[in-house]
Amino acid sequence: MKTVYCAVIAVLVSLVSVNTSKANNNKDKETVAIAEKQVSVTYTGYNDNSVVFRVAFENPTAQKFSLIIKNEAGDVLYQGSYSDTSFSKAVHLLKEDSEMNPTFIIRVGSQRIERTFKVNSTSSSTEEVVVVKQ
Numbered sequence: 001m002k003t004v005y006c007a008v009i010a011v012l013v014s015l016v017s018v019n020t021s022k023a024n025n026n027k028d029k030e031t032v033a034i035a036e037k038q039v040s041v042t043y044t045g046y047n048d049n050s051v052v053f054r055v056a057f058e059n060p061t062a063q064k065f066s067l068i069i070k071n072e073a074g075d076v077l078y079q080g081s082y083s084d085t086s087f088s089k090a091v092h093l094l095k096e097d098s099e100m101n102p103t104f105i106i107r108v109g110s111q112r113i114e115r116t117f118k119v120n121s122t123s124s125s126t127e128e129v130v131v132v133k134q
Helices: 003-010
Strands: 015-017 040-049 050-058 064-071 076-082 084-094 103-108 110-114
Touching: 015 050, 040 110, 050 064, 050 103, 064 084
Parallel strands: none
Antiparallel strands: 015 084, 040 050, 050 084, 064 076, 064 103, 103 110
C-alpha cells in the first residue's frame, strides 16, 4: 500500500502556484511566530479520481517554511520548501480508497500548524429499466 501511495502520489500530486515570491536575503533572520489564522486548507472538490485541496499561507516576513502532506499511516506524500509571502497551492491527492485522512503541515523552524481531514466517498450508480408488454 505504501509503495502504491508513493508511486501514485509522485505522479498525481500537482501543485499550481499563483503567488508572489519574495527572496529572503537575510539568513540570520529570526523566526517570527506564526498564527493559526495565517494557514488555510480547504477542500475544493473532486476531479478525475483525485481529491483537491487549496493550501494557503500568509507569510508577510517571507520566512522559509515547509509544506508537508502525510497520509493516515504517517507516510510523507509530499514535502516542499518555500519562502513566498502569499503562498497558495492546489493539491491533488489520488483517491484510492473510499476513506482517506490526509494531514497538511506548515512548518516554520520548530513551529507546526496542522490541518487533518477525513474524506469519505461513496459511489452509486442508478440504472433505469423500462419494461413494456408486447
